[in-house]
Amino acid sequence: MAKTQTLKCLIIDDEPLSQDVIRDFIEACPELELSGICNDALEAGQLLKQKNIDLLFLDINMPKLSGIGFVKSIKEPPLFILVTAYPEFALEGFEVDAVDYLLKPVSFERFRAAVNRALERYSSREESTSQHIMVRANKKDYRLNFDEIIYLEAQGDYVRFVTETQSLMVHGRFKDFIAQLPESQFGRIHKSYVVSLAKVVYLEGNRVNIGETKLPVSLSFREEFVTKFNA
Known part of the structure; x- marks a missing residue:
């Protein structure tokens, strides 16, 4: 990449333990900045109206509105990485253009690989933006x-x-x-x-x-x- 990007991140997950793991991983990556943690998609929808978010770490199986239903409801969603305990949702996740799919419990090595993909896609998106x-x-x-x-x-x-x-x-x-x-x-x-x-x-x-x-x-x-x- 031509320059180091800093992506503003949002965790959307209803499990406190999973939130803590992803938060610690984000803090260990200098290219990432944590902008917030939401317990469900509806809360996240309100936060997205207030802040510019570049990358979502998104659980699929959540109350009220699923993670996949959430990104489908957004006209121009940020980049997002799915984080879930259910491997059967993998195909549907990639159909909605997820950057990557992380299966719980998530290792830092696998997390880092997903972040690298997000950085590459973000960089390509920025470079292709014409004026x-x-x-x-x-x-x-x-x-x-x-x-x-x-x-x-x-x-x-x-x-x-x-x-x-x-x-x-x-x-x-x-x-x-x-x-x-x-x-x-x-x-x-x-x-x-x-x-x-x-x-x-x-x-x-x-x-x-x-x-x-x-x-x-x-x-x-x-x-x-x-x-x-x-x-």
Whole structure:
């Protein structure tokens, strides 16, 4: 890895002994920082709203909501390592993209191997995070930084990219371009419009004021957009 990462960790387990073991292991790894311990998934859900967590050590068999059910309920879950006494859950764990699967009682050697996998995946994720999108218009290739894009508009087989300095008509599918935009920076307001959250001046009724333009907000996208806009 190009640089040493420090991952903020959260333990989610209803067994005190297991909590203590994982906590001691985390404290023995300089790349890890313990941010909290939760007894169940519902408590963890509240904490994730308050803190930025990079890695979960997650028990599967818990009351109220299972560990796997918990990660499925999160739109963009942190990296997570499953910790459980039940080997029969291994396949289901990897189907939800777990970094690794630790079987209790966990040895430090096995724990360390799982942490190394998490560090590698975290590093790859950081390196692959782009701050721009490449588009082709007027037989030219344009590099558009996300922070200069104001909004996108679907127009048949084309998508219009409106930036602070220009408007480009780009051939392609609207949904494909949306998939390349960071969800934390952009919000869909209509079947034909995606806007930069940072560029929205205000929301009034069924319209947003963005830059010097007013765009429609459809009922089907309004609730999700309002949640993002107010975050």
